Amino acid sequence: MGLMRRFSNIFKAKASKTLDKYEDPRETLDYSYERTLEMLQKMRRAVADVATSRKRIELQAQQLQRSAAKLEGQASQAVAQNREDLAREALTRRQSIATQLTDLQGQHDQLKAEEARMVEASQRLQAKVDSFRVRKETMKANYTAAEAQTRVNEAISGIGEEMGDVGLAMQRAEDKVAQMQARSGALDELMASGALDDASMSSDRLQAELDRGFAEPAVEAELARLKGELTGGSTTAKQLDAPDEAAARSGAQAPAEAPAEEDRR
Amino acid sequence: MIVRISGEGQFEVPESHVDELNRLDGDLTKAVDSDDEAQFTAALQALLTSIRTAGQELPADYIGPSDLVLPSPDATIHEVREVLGDEGLIPG
Numbered sequence: 001m002g003l004m005r006r007f008s009n010i011f012k013a014k015a016s017k018t019l020d021k022y023e024d025p026r027e028t029l030d031y032s033y034e035r036t037l038e039m040l041q042k043m044r045r046a047v048a049d050v051a052t053s054r055k056r057i058e059l060q061a062q063q064l065q066r067s068a069a070k071l072e073g074q075a076s077q078a079v080a081q082n083r084e085d086l087a088r089e090a091l092t093r094r095q096s097i098a099t100q101l102t103d104l105q106g107q108h109d110q111l112k113a114e115e116a117r118m119v120e121a122s123q124r125l126q127a128k129v130d131s132f133r134v135r136k137e138t139m140k141a142n143y144t145a146a147e148a149q150t151r152v153n154e155a156i157s158g159i160g161e162e163m164g165d166v167g168l169a170m171q172r173a174e175d176k177v178a179q180m181q182a183r184s185g186a187l188d189e190l191m192a193s194g195a196l197d198d199a200s201m202s203s204d205r206l207q208a209e210l211d212r213g214f215a216e217p218a219v220e221a222e223l224a225r226l227k228g229e230l231t232g233g234s235t236t237a238k239q240l241d242a243p244d245e246a247a248a249r250s251g252a253q254a255p256a257e258a259p260a261e262e263d264r265r
Numbered sequence: 266m267i268v269r270i271s272g273e274g275q276f277e278v279p280e281s282h283v284d285e286l287n288r289l290d291g292d293l294t295k296a297v298d299s300d301d302e303a304q305f306t307a308a309l310q311a312l313l314t315s316i317r318t319a320g321q322e323l324p325a326d327y328i329g330p331s332d333l334v335l336p337s338p339d340a341t342i343h344e345v346r347e348v349l350g351d352e353g354l355i356p357g
Binding site: 002003004005006007008010011012014113117121123124127128130132135154155157158159161162165168169172 | 274286293297326327328329333334335336337339344345348350
């Protein structure tokens with residue numbers, strides 16, 4: 001037997017098993033209707049779960065994008081300071097974030113497609129619920145006619161089949177959401193550990209080194225100025241009388257003030 | 266006859282198209298038997314496309330059983346096996 005028929009047989013057997021509860025088809029009509037309503041509610045919750053999972057991925061992606069942008073900025077700062085080692089480190093981290101982002105994008109697209117399919121499926125189920133509600137009352141009223149009985153059975157197995165289908169779709173969505181949640185959790189842990197480097201962790205060390213790169217030349221200049229003052233100051237008593245002036249000059253304007261100092265000597 | 270594509274809805278397919286469906290089903294069965302995922306996806310798409318093209322989609326409020334039920338377009342061999350259960354895929 002081909003796959004198509006075997007799949008059909010098993011699918012239908014599973015779908016009808018849930019509806020074999022009552023002997024009187026009129027009771028089965030009511031039971032089927034209740035079950036379909038329940039199914040519709042479950043379906044709506046499942047759609048909400050998928051949407052929540054999708055939003056979580058969106059938040060993670062935003063966070064990773066911010067980290068990537070920050071690292072990009074740090075890399076160019078490092079290049080400007082001729083610190084190729086730091087630039088390389090920043091770019092390496094940015095690269096691993098880019099890989100994660102591509103992965104997240106793929107998961108996001110999958111969830112989005114799943115969500116759209118489920119929204120469509122719940123709309124289909126809603127249409128069936130509405131139509132079934134009207135028809136089941138007519139069918140119950142006409143049940144005594146043999147022909148009506150056949151139609152009741154058809155309607156019941158039709159709605160049972162739909163429920164089986166929706167149930168299968170929900171199962172698939174739940175599996176996907178569970179997979180995504182596990183991966184999102186793992187990614188959160190990676191980010192928290194700093195291994196993937198979200199902006200809060202080890203990139204701050206990178207930033208500290210870059211800041212030091214900016215600060216060091218200024219510190220060197222300041223040091224040289226102080227040394228110059230000390231060697232000059234030991235020969236003139238006047239310099240020792242003006243400690244306030246020395247303190248005021250500790251800013252970046254020091255070289256500009258140097259000629260005035262020479263004049264006073 | 267009425268064919269359901271899982272997750273997509275029901276289609277009314279003319280009886281004259283059954284031979285074509287059986288031929289495409291043969292390809293699908295072969296792909297599952299040889300556990301070839303790429304071939305499976307291609308064969309499933311071919312089968313479903315043929316149903317959508319030859320058939321007429323039934324309205325959402327139609328309530329009735331299908332003669333055939335097929336896996337959804339993005340189903341994998343693994344998922345199909347799960348529906349088929351423990352009996353595996355030994356041709357019956």
